[in-house]
Amino acid sequence: MTTIPLLGPLPLARTVAWHGGRPISAGSLQADAQALAARLPEGQPVNLCQDRYAFAVGLMAALLRGQACLMPPNALPDTLERLRRPDRDTCALVDREGCDAGTLPRLVVAHDPTLAPALQQPSIDADAEALFLMTSGSTGDPQPHAKRWGPLQVNIAGEAERIAALMGWPSLQGLALVATVPPQHSYGLESSVLLALLGGAAFDTGRPFFPADIADALARLPRPRALVTTPFHLKTLLQAGVPLPPTDLVLSATAPLSPQLAAAAEAALQGALIEIYGCTEAGQVAARRTTAGDRWTTLGALRLQPIAGDADGRCTVHGGHVLEPTVLADVLELDDAQHFRLLGRANDLIHVAGKRSSLAHLNYHLNRIPGVDDGAFWLPGADGEQVARLVAFVVAPTLGAAQVIDALRPLVEAPFLPRRVVHVDALPREATGKLTTRALETFARGRLEPRT
Numbered sequence: 001m002t003t004i005p006l007l008g009p010l011p012l013a014r015t016v017a018w019h020g021g022r023p024i025s026a027g028s029l030q031a032d033a034q035a036l037a038a039r040l041p042e043g044q045p046v047n048l049c050q051d052r053y054a055f056a057v058g059l060m061a062a063l064l065r066g067q068a069c070l071m072p073p074n075a076l077p078d079t080l081e082r083l084r085r086p087d088r089d090t091c092a093l094v095d096r097e098g099c100d101a102g103t104l105p106r107l108v109v110a111h112d113p114t115l116a117p118a119l120q121q122p123s124i125d126a127d128a129e130a131l132f133l134m135t136s137g138s139t140g141d142p143q144p145h146a147k148r149w150g151p152l153q154v155n156i157a158g159e160a161e162r163i164a165a166l167m168g169w170p171s172l173q174g175l176a177l178v179a180t181v182p183p184q185h186s187y188g189l190e191s192s193v194l195l196a197l198l199g200g201a202a203f204d205t206g207r208p209f210f211p212a213d214i215a216d217a218l219a220r221l222p223r224p225r226a227l228v229t230t231p232f233h234l235k236t237l238l239q240a241g242v243p244l245p246p247t248d249l250v251l252s253a254t255a256p257l258s259p260q261l262a263a264a265a266e267a268a269l270q271g272a273l274i275e276i277y278g279c280t281e282a283g284q285v286a287a288r289r290t291t292a293g294d295r296w297t298t299l300g301a302l303r304l305q306p307i308a309g310d311a312d313g314r315c316t317v318h319g320g321h322v323l324e325p326t327v328l329a330d331v332l333e334l335d336d337a338q339h340f341r342l343l344g345r346a347n348d349l350i351h352v353a354g355k356r357s358s359l360a361h362l363n364y365h366l367n368r369i370p371g372v373d374d375g376a377f378w379l380p381g382a383d384g385e386q387v388a389r390l391v392a393f394v395v396a397p398t399l400g401a402a403q404v405i406d407a408l409r410p411l412v413e414a415p416f417l418p419r420r421v422v423h424v425d426a427l428p429r430e431a432t433g434k435l436t437t438r439a440l441e442t443f444a445r446g447r448l449e450p451r452t
Helices: 026-037 052-064 077-083 149-167 186-197 211-220 231-240 259-269 359-366 401-408 437-448
Strands: 003-005 015-019 022-025 044-047 069-071 090-094 106-108 123-125 129-134 144-148 176-179 202-204 225-229 249-252 272-279 283-289 296-298 303-306 314-319 322-334 339-345 349-352 355-358 374-378 391-395 420-423
Touching: 003 149, 015 026, 015 052, 015 186, 022 026, 026 052, 044 052, 052 069, 052 090, 052 129, 052 186, 052 202, 129 186, 144 149, 149 186, 149 249, 149 272, 149 283, 176 186, 176 211, 186 202, 186 225, 186 272, 186 283, 211 225, 211 231, 225 231, 231 249, 231 259, 249 259, 259 272, 272 322, 303 322, 339 355, 339 359, 355 359, 359 374, 359 401, 374 437, 391 437, 401 420
Parallel strands: 015 202, 044 069, 044 090, 069 129, 090 106, 176 202, 176 225, 225 249, 249 272, 391 420
Antiparallel strands: 003 123, 015 022, 129 144, 272 283, 283 296, 296 339, 303 314, 314 322, 322 339, 349 355, 374 391
């Protein structure tokens, strides 16, 4: 059995979190985790903590007890009820009294400032299951994916090394992170919580939502500082027009970012914008600085391999933290085993009038249009002999339907122009900014089908 230090080779005296502008050391975090581990009941905890510090304490405490946390895509009662199983006890880790956990018994997680910081790290089995990430369900039902502690450490080391190289820094030691994404999501987990626990950075414990709150959270932290966010959240932040403090680094993931939005973010925040590409199944795969070009570079020892005979041109990724070749859901244009361009998801490729495109590609161009605050294409299924026609849903209060279509003409081929543009107040996005296939389907049919 191979064992590794719980928090890797980094010193326990370092700052791992910021709470209200006050630093918390990795030793204090470990002390809180060891105290919680002694209180954990048998079974499998569901980590519902929104406070990033409490989330990290719960994650580590479960690991110390030999338990693997469940990370649900949301905290809806139906989702939580489906996590209950007759063959195991399940409790919910929460960060405040009164937190709704459905019918699950609750255990409140909090920082205890009276505990002496730990001075030595325990060793953990590298093959130990640390957590089960649930996919977002963007293309179907959420599925659990086990993540082991050893590969997670390799994953974060690859991310930290690549980001530092792109920034021209020796490491990420001392980088302070503000994140708008929940820690239960794979990107929020890896690029905020684990990048602090294992990569040398330190996270702000909160999760600011409103633009003014994001600006305040950034301003409280020392430099160098970073914003971990999504294209949807970033666009909302920039459109709000609130004064933003200089921010050395912006990390973005969950959807491709347009060069225009990346350039606007770099100008407004006075720092570099780096995108992370990955998926729940494989974890983080690649990174790029968006304003430097559209080519991605894989992290660490990861390598890409085309699948012979695959009609959609998909690839597998393996090496580093991906121990077995894993099929990626996106179509990539490979330059070599480490460099590629992203073409779109294999399952959102569409064929109209003998031509092929992807919904991701169309959404990318739709959201580039000035005046479109948010937008998404939807292709209903063909009904009998009726040909399916693309519909575009937009949040664009200053634009008419004809203006949206005219703006798309130079960007997409004629067969993919929407036959109908529907104005809406908002799209049903999740907290990460993702718009799942199921949510859009329900939303679209509710707007378009006649009501009785």
